[in-house]
Amino acid sequence: MLKIKNLNAFYGDVQVLYDINLEIKEKEIVTILGSNGAGKTTLMKTICGIETRRTGEIEFENESLMKVPAYKLVTKGITLTPEGRHLFPELTVKENLMLGAYSTKDKSNYEWILELFPRLKERLNQYAGTMSGGEQQQCAIARALMSNPKFLMLDEPSLGLAPNIVDTVFDIIKKINKERGITIVIVEQNANIALNAADRGYVLENGVIRMSGDAKEMLASSEIQKLYLGL
Ligand code: ATP
Secondary structure, eight states, rough: OEEEEEEEEEEEOOOOOOOEEEOOOTTOOEEEOOTSSSSHHHHHHHTTTTTSSEEEEEEETTEOOOOOGGGGGGTTTTTEETTOOOTTTTSBBHHHHHHHHTTTOOOOOOOHHHOOHHHHHTTTTSSSGGHHHHHHHHHHHHHHTTTOSSSSEEEOOTTTTHHHHHHHHHHHHHHHHHHOOEEEEEEEEEEHHHHHHHHHEEEEEEEEEEEEEEEEHHOOOHHHHHHHSSS
16 A cells, blocks of 8 residues: 655755665554654654655555645545644644544544544533543544545554553554554554554664564564563
């Protein structure tokens, strides 16, 4: 579905991603692991054509994205939930959700989304900025789903959340994939939860892909256990 070939990315003259090659197949959940500053967020932004200068090739459904502006990606079925959520805190939950459907004008996912997120259904008229971190993360994912994506990218969905809330958020992520076949890429520092949810994983270190493989095999790998699972 998504093929990345020899991708390099730069902020000004500073290179941050080096010769990235990766492939995401339809209906997969893939996680991209890496520590602080590894380049995970930069990779998401670069796929979307935000902020960086890029060379190489990015193809989505056999079409190059290299000349497609970021605002058009949503109409191709690609959506990003950025790190830090970026909700509109002074709008209600319902208003935030409706903004997610602004570009596609398709609100057909709304009822499904309220079933997936009962917490949000109870809080539709609450200002998004007054909700807990876990509720805000759910609202950000729900807003992304309002655009009816085929391909959903989540940047650090576990960030700043208590462990039991992280479990709830990841259970919902797995349901989104299972119930609608939406392909999901999860950028995470929390290797344990991400590899448990994913089919496959990649490890990014200093802007280079260091390792990739089946998620269960990666969980069992002594290198991953030492570097990312603290075992
Ligand atoms: P984190 O988990 O801490 O967000 P990350 O793996 O997502 O880390 P990035 O945010 O992609 O890492 O950062 C990769 C490198 O690019 C870092 O060295 C960072 O300082 C640099 N960088 C990120 N954004 C910019 C920017 N707008 N301008 C210049 N350099 C940047």
